[in-house]
Amino acid sequence: MNFINTLTPGQWALLGAVPLAVVLLYFLKLRRQRQEVPSTYLWRRTIEDLHVNSLWQRLRRNLLLFLQLLLLLLLALALLRPGWRGADVADQRAILLIDNSASMSATDETPSRLEQAKRRALAVVEQMQSGDVAMVIEFSDAARTQSYTASRRTLRGRIDAIRPTQRATDIREALRAAAGLANPGLTRLADNQIVDEALPATLFIFSDGGFPAVPDFALGNLSPVFVPLGETTTENRALTAFAVDRQAAQPDRLQAFVSVANFGPRPATVQVELFFNQQSLDLARSCGQRWTPSRWATSPM
Amino acid sequence: MSHVPDASNLLSPALLARLERLELVTRKIFRGRLKGERRSRRLGQSVEFADYRDYVAGDDLRFLDWNLFARLDKLFLRLFLEEEDLHFFAVLDASSSMDYGAPTKLHYARQLAAALGFVGLVRADRVQVAVLGGAPRAAAPPLRGRRSLRRLLDQLAEIQPGLNVPLAPSLREFCLRHPTKGILVLLTDLLDKQGYEQALQPLVAQQMDVYVVHILAREELEPNLQGDLRLVDCEDRAVADVTISRPLLDRYQQTLHQFLDGARQYCHRRGLSYLLAPTDVPIEDVVTKYLRQRGLVR
Known part of the structure; x- marks a missing residue:
């Protein structure tokens, strides 16, 4: 348990004076009801030796006063902001950004990067405490946002439902969605989504980092936690484009366009085979160009 | 009247x-002043006989027992219990x-x-x-x-x-x-x-x-009071500020019993009956x- 002091000594002194003032007011407030009795003879003798502590006798068993003092005590305690500081998810809100782009299907993690990401996301969900809410955003080149929920079961279901895609990685949309939820005035969500109140949140990003840097993005209330998946040294090549087109000038000819990208750190030679009606076509004539991707974006944040 | x-x-x-x-x-x-219905230890006039004693000069002749005088030739005075x-x-x-x-x-x-x-x-x-x-x-x-x-x-x-x-x-x-x-x-x-x-x-x-x-x-024996009170004595208008609480009431009972016991003992020791x-x-x-x-x- 640790405390965060939110008041200056002067303010504490002021707060400490409040209970004294309350007790004092009780004495000022005390208005005795007059009651005529046959004789105060016995009463005088009764209170004779209680006079010394009558001041405190007066306050004893005064429930209202005790409640007020208790309230002040609780207020002071609240100003100390008590809490437990833990390594687990103690935030109120968590946004789980799960990358399901094509590169996440790599199997350098077991069984695959996406499965590993899902597993870690589930671990975060398991650490959630009652009252905590979380949301799952799966992203590749587009983001699929869901609403906040406190139900772990729903979250588990949503995480389990994430399937690998053959898409490229573009984190910007997902980040914008998350930032819109966390920062006021940035809400850019589709109409059918529940727009929650903009509140600070922890942003968990489960990704292999295969996306370009986002220099113009402001996190605002988001506190990001990047969970890297996969090895940066892993050979990773992808068929990033494949299109077959009939040329207008020569309608009897088909033109195929294949784009192969290498996300690995080293140049590589890739053999590409194109089958047409189960016959391997000879590509050597028209192709053979080798290229390497511009760079491996390792640190998106 | x-x-x-x-x-x-x-x-x-x-x-x-x-x-x-x-x-x-x-x-x-006690010696009553008037003749009453109360039998007294004092000897005097009544119908109830008490004793005899020798006659001495000056006694009321009416109380002489003439029968005894006749038998014994001695003068005896009949004494009666006085009613007062x-x-x-x-x-x-x-x-x-x-x-x-x-x-x-x-x-x-x-x-x-x-x-x-x-x-x-x-x-x-x-x-x-x-x-x-x-x-x-x-x-x-x-x-x-x-x-x-x-x-x-x-x-x-x-x-x-x-x-x-x-x-x-x-x-x-x-x-x-x-x-x-x-x-x-x-x-x-x-x-x-x-x-x-x-x-x-x-x-x-x-x-x-x-x-x-x-x-x-009963109000004095078991006071039924509550709260912060200023008790006013109806005779001399003296005040006593009390805040009624269980300990105070217990204390009152203690004082009351001291008072009652004191009075009882005081009377008892001096031959007064106390009730x-x-x-x-x-x-x-x-x-x-x-x-x-x-x-x-x-």
Whole structure:
């Protein structure tokens, strides 16, 4: 348990004076009801030796006063902001950004990067405490946002439902969605989504980092936690484009366009085979160009 | 004499019927002034024979036993038990503090005085009602005989609360004024700030059979108060600030019992009879049970 002091000594002194003032007011407030009795003879003798502590006798068993003092005590305690500081998810809100782009299907993690990401996301969900809410955003080149929920079961279901895609990685949309939820005035969500109140949140990003840097993005209330998946040294090549087109000038000819990208750190030679009606076509004539991707974006944040 | 309306409700007919069978008793031998119905240890004139003694010159010849003289040729005097009356005083405290309770302590005292006075009247005793601090001139004359009951009740009904005098001087004055022997029943709540001990002292010196009937209201025995109060004494307007709490009430009970025990012991040690009479105990019980146990009535 640790405390965060939110008041200056002067303010504490002021707060400490409040209970004294309350007790004092009780004495000022005390208005005795007059009651005529046959004789105060016995009463005088009764209170004779209680006079010394009558001041405190007066306050004893005064429930209202005790409640007020208790309230002040609780207020002071609240100003100390008590809490437990833990390594687990103690935030109120968590946004789980799960990358399901094509590169996440790599199997350098077991069984695959996406499965590993899902597993870690589930671990975060398991650490959630009652009252905590979380949301799952799966992203590749587009983001699929869901609403906040406190139900772990729903979250588990949503995480389990994430399937690998053959898409490229573009984190910007997902980040914008998350930032819109966390920062006021940035809400850019589709109409059918529940727009929650903009509140600070922890942003968990489960990704292999295969996306370009986002220099113009402001996190605002988001506190990001990047969970890297996969090895940066892993050979990773992808068929990033494949299109077959009939040329207008020569309608009897088909033109195929294949784009192969290498996300690995080293140049590589890739053999590409194109089958047409189960016959391997000879590509050597028209192709053979080798290229390497511009760079491996390792640190998106 | 103005008729006070509550004179009639002092005694109920049923109680009167029971009281009629009682008589006042005293442990001491008193010399009554008038011939009464009470058998005395004193020898005198009555129908009840007591003893013989030798005749000495000057004795009343009427009491000579002539038969014995004829047989023995000696003069003997027949002695008879004297029957005499008893002086019964009911002394009431009519201070303002007696005007509390339901019924008020003063009314209770009146009833008790009426009941005991009636017993006395029926047995031809002299009954006298006195109020502490009352003007001596206006003191009620002694009453005698059953027919005086009405006057006794009127006298009692006339007593109004408000005579706030300290117990001590008024009792001393009473004792000086009535040096006679007899029975004295003091009806008071003993709530005197100067203390009752000093006040009861003259009664000890008085050769009377003294009964101190300590009348307290239920509110005084078990106060039903709550909250922060400024208690005002109805007699001297003195105040006591109290905050009622369980410990304070316990403390009050302690003080009260000290007070009651103190009074009881004080009276006991000095040969005074003490009886605590809370106002919610029926008069009938007090007279026919408690005072009977203490030997005031028989």
